[in-house]
Amino acid sequence: MDYLQGLNPEQRAAVEQTEGPVMIIAGAGSGKTRVITYRVAHLIRKGVDSFNILVLTFTNKAAREMRERITHVVGTEAKNIWMGTFHSVFAKILRVEAEKIGYPSNFTIYDTDDSKSVLRAVLKEMNLDDKLYNVNFVLNRISASKNNLISWQEYNKNEQIQADDFSSGRGQMGKIYEMYATRCYRAGAMDFDDLLYKTNELLKLHPDVLNKYQHKFKYLMVDEYQDTNFSQYLIVKKLAAVNENLCVVGDDAQSIYAFRGANIQNILNFEKDYPDLKVFKLEQNYRSTQNIVNVANSIIRNNKEQLKKNVFSEKEAGDKIKVMRAFSDNEEGKIVAEAIMQDRSSKGLKWGAFAILYRTNAQSRSMEEALRKLGIPYKIYGGLSFYQRKEIKDLIAYFRLTFNPNDEEALKRVINYPKRGIGDTSVDKIIVAADQHGITPWEVIVEPGKYLEGKISGAVGTFATMIQSFQVLARTKSAYESALYIAQHSGLLKDLYEDKSVEGLNRYENIQELLNGIKEFSEREDIEEKGLDIFMQDVALLTNDDNDKNKDADTVSLMTIHSSKGLEFPQVYVVGLEENLFPSQMSLNSRSDLEEERRLFYVAVTRAESKLHISYATSRFKFGTLISCEPSRFLDEIDPKFLELDYTARPTTNSNASFDDDRKAWSRDKQPDTFSKPKPASQAPVKTTAMLAKAHVPSANFKPSDTSNLQVGMEVEHERFGFGKVISLEGNKPDIKATIFFKEIGQKQLLLKFAKLYII
Ligand code: ATP
Ligand code: MG
Numbered sequence: 001m002d003y004l005q006g007l008n009p010e011q012r013a014a015v016e017q018t019e020g021p022v023m024i025i026a027g028a029g030s031g032k033t034r035v036i037t038y039r040v041a042h043l044i045r046k047g048v049d050s051f052n053i054l055v056l057t058f059t060n061k062a063a064r065e066m067r068e069r070i071t072h073v074v075g076t077e078a079k080n081i082w083m084g085t086f087h088s089v090f091a092k093i094l095r096v097e098a099e100k101i102g103y104p105s106n107f108t109i110y111d112t113d114d115s116k117s118v119l120r121a122v123l124k125e126m127n128l129d130d131k132l133y134n135v136n137f138v139l140n141r142i143s144a145s146k147n148n149l150i151s152w153q154e155y156n157k158n159e160q161i162q163a164d165d166f167s168s169g170r171g172q173m174g175k176i177y178e179m180y181a182t183r184c185y186r187a188g189a190m191d192f193d194d195l196l197y198k199t200n201e202l203l204k205l206h207p208d209v210l211n212k213y214q215h216k217f218k219y220l221m222v223d224e225y226q227d228t229n230f231s232q233y234l235i236v237k238k239l240a241a242v243n244e245n246l247c248v249v250g251d252d253a254q255s256i257y258a259f260r261g262a263n264i265q266n267i268l269n270f271e272k273d274y275p276d277l278k279v280f281k282l283e284q285n286y287r288s289t290q291n292i293v294n295v296a297n298s299i300i301r302n303n304k305e306q307l308k309k310n311v312f313s314e315k316e317a318g319d320k321i322k323v324m325r326a327f328s329d330n331e332e333g334k335i336v337a338e339a340i341m342q343d344r345s346s347k348g349l350k351w352g353a354f355a356i357l358y359r360t361n362a363q364s365r366s367m368e369e370a371l372r373k374l375g376i377p378y379k380i381y382g383g384l385s386f387y388q389r390k391e392i393k394d395l396i397a398y399f400r401l402t403f404n405p406n407d408e409e410a411l412k413r414v415i416n417y418p419k420r421g422i423g424d425t426s427v428d429k430i431i432v433a434a435d436q437h438g439i440t441p442w443e444v445i446v447e448p449g450k451y452l453e454g455k456i457s458g459a460v461g462t463f464a465t466m467i468q469s470f471q472v473l474a475r476t477k478s479a480y481e482s483a484l485y486i487a488q489h490s491g492l493l494k495d496l497y498e499d500k501s502v503e504g505l506n507r508y509e510n511i512q513e514l515l516n517g518i519k520e521f522s523e524r525e526d527i528e529e530k531g532l533d534i535f536m537q538d539v540a541l542l543t544n545d546d547n548d549k550n551k552d553a554d555t556v557s558l559m560t561i562h563s564s565k566g567l568e569f570p571q572v573y574v575v576g577l578e579e580n581l582f583p584s585q586m587s588l589n590s591r592s593d594l595e596e597e598r599r600l601f602y603v604a605v606t607r608a609e610s611k612l613h614i615s616y617a618t619s620r621f622k623f624g625t626l627i628s629c630e631p632s633r634f635l636d637e638i639d640p641k642f643l644e645l646d647y648t649a650r651p652t653t654n655s656n657a658s659f660d661d662d663r664k665a666w667s668r669d670k671q672p673d674t675f676s677k678p679k680p681a682s683q684a685p686v687k688t689t690a691m692l693a694k695a696h697v698p699s700a701n702f703k704p705s706d707t708s709n710l711q712v713g714m715e716v717e718h719e720r721f722g723f724g725k726v727i728s729l730e731g732n733k734p735d736i737k738a739t740i741f742f743k744e745i746g747q748k749q750l751l752l753k754f755a756k757l758y759i760i
Helices: 009-016 032-046 060-080 086-101 111-123 134-146 152-157 159-167 174-186 192-205 207-216 230-240 263-273 289-300 330-347 362-372 388-403 408-414 425-436 442-445 459-478 477-491 492-498 504-523 533-538 591-605 633-635 659-670 689-697
Strands: 022-025 053-054 083-084 107-112 190-191 217-221 246-250 277-282 319-325 354-358 377-381 556-561 569-574 608-617 619-622 625-628 643-646 715-718 720-728 739-744 745-753 757-758
Touching: 009 032, 009 277, 022 263, 032 053, 032 217, 032 246, 053 086, 053 230, 060 083, 083 086, 086 207, 107 192, 107 408, 107 442, 111 134, 111 190, 111 408, 134 174, 134 192, 134 230, 134 504, 152 159, 152 174, 159 174, 174 190, 190 192, 192 207, 192 230, 207 230, 217 230, 230 246, 230 263, 230 319, 277 633, 289 319, 289 591, 289 608, 289 633, 289 689, 319 330, 330 354, 330 362, 330 569, 330 608, 330 619, 354 362, 362 377, 362 556, 388 408, 388 459, 388 492, 388 504, 388 533, 408 425, 408 442, 408 504, 425 442, 459 477, 477 492, 477 504, 477 533, 492 504, 504 533, 569 591, 591 633, 633 757, 715 739
Parallel strands: 022 246, 022 277, 053 083, 053 217, 107 190, 217 246, 319 608, 319 643, 354 556, 354 569, 377 556, 569 608
Antiparallel strands: 619 625, 715 720, 715 757, 720 739, 739 745
């Protein structure tokens, strides 16, 4: 069987072991995902019906790529395989079975914004302090409960949980969870965690349904198994219980979602759950050079909790890992962009060969700016999804209401947008009446006379009639015709058209783009049902990577390390290796959190195929102030023999310097400055003169000017901060403060009477 020739003997054995429980726990780049791909192809070649295979991947993109590869081996049969993320696969099953657990089949999927909005309303109604009951905190707590399959009823009965909540002063948590769950249910909506929680409920309460899927999915495979949570673990276990043809692959060293409830126990339990389990070890890394693999090994060795593995590469030793230092986040962007530019031409690479990985989304700004300046095309992955934009959400809210008028969040969003004279007071009245009668706001507005005392704006009735007309239309028309009609008759298109600002134009174009997407969907030939309801089904689960029209464009990829899991790039830049950023400040309180950060670093490093760059900045803007940064402890953990320090970006410093020199400089700067006010303990000290003096050499004709006529928009040069543009001026003479955006160091506020500025 020639198609199995691209496997080494151990991989091949794992592929051919199609029956019974199989586990592959192996290091990064050792071919785990490749084994799953080949295994599926092999199953189909052996005669297994492609409808009987379920593959759970980490992203929908990973599933698409896997399907493409399988198609090469088995042809169009690959179309029938159930393949996707846990959320998308089980949302699809829930659509079919929802009524069995009391939901409409066109239930809405609430995204995180919707969930937060529901919680805000609950907190308001319960008169609770939203600082103590911070929305993110509350949502995390509810999410963790659901992922551990704790219902609100159990939550309220569990003495330990109750005691913990009371001791932290949050005794109302259980009640909030109850109200939140009740509201979502009443609105016919499931949040992201519900997609797994309700699947568990469905499989538990309906043995016939469980039985059906157990027999349907004769072969199950799960990629990135180390990042499954309890809820996911149980679904897999239940579905596999009859045939036990379950193959999971993962790497404990890459477990990076503990904060979301992923549990390494799932790997350890596996042996207990399946005593006749076959375990395969893959040790050869096919992705990276020896230097990169060695660096990765030397990083992960510092973790106490790990399953021992011996990972090696037989590729060439390769270049050493280049460590680059910058004096600011903006300069870091600049040296990364320049290095990419240079490597591309000297090595004859495409832009697509490069990836920049960072710990937090906020770091993309300085990278983007620098890339843009040099005209380097790039794409941000996993950023704000197209579907998260306000105008898109507005139009989609109309679609949501059309199919599920009980969807309270959608109703609140558009009942008075575009403005139609339904004020907040009316909306509040409607919601209060709905709560009083235990019905949905929609039920109130279709029969206002029955539920509302006194008069309410006639516009409410007109709104209800309009939504009803959309409902009638959507039953018979194509997705595109319905969508266009709704965009026009809701007034949304007109409202955006009339907004002639640049943003307004942009929003209008985005709506056009959404409509074009729906049109394409309406014209697809490979699906039978093309109604708007079908288009809408998993819109809430789409990320901007799924909506990538230019996926073949040659661009540099930017993404957080979390979203880089499973991917590989020839040239990788891991940026921001600084204490309190990476490892993150929040991880410094416990060993297990710190170890998770280290695993994250391991993931980042192991994405690189032939060349890895690591960078850090010695100062960075955070929350509007410049803070000085200490190099990350992770840098010290790497055996220096694999590193090449490139400090050319700061010619003023000794190029043989080590991280320790930076650390010494950092602790010197950290000494309390006797002239300034004490700084909050949580903030690293502001480092200015010493460092920035080196940064900018004033131009020859620099001389401080009279700034009394300074105006917004003027370009200036500052003695130390360099060139910038005035963004705003506040205060009265002589205490006018100017906010200036400096090219090199970003935004800064200066008191004009002291600032040494030269107006250009
Ligand atoms: P990660 O832990 O990062 O998810 P992985 O273990 O899933 O990695 P893959 O992505 O499957 O690893 O494989 C890494 C790279 O090595 C891929 O480019 C893959 O095609 C290649 N590869 C794996 N096994 C072989 C092999 N036997 N021969 C040639 N190339 C291989
Ligand atoms: Mg993989």
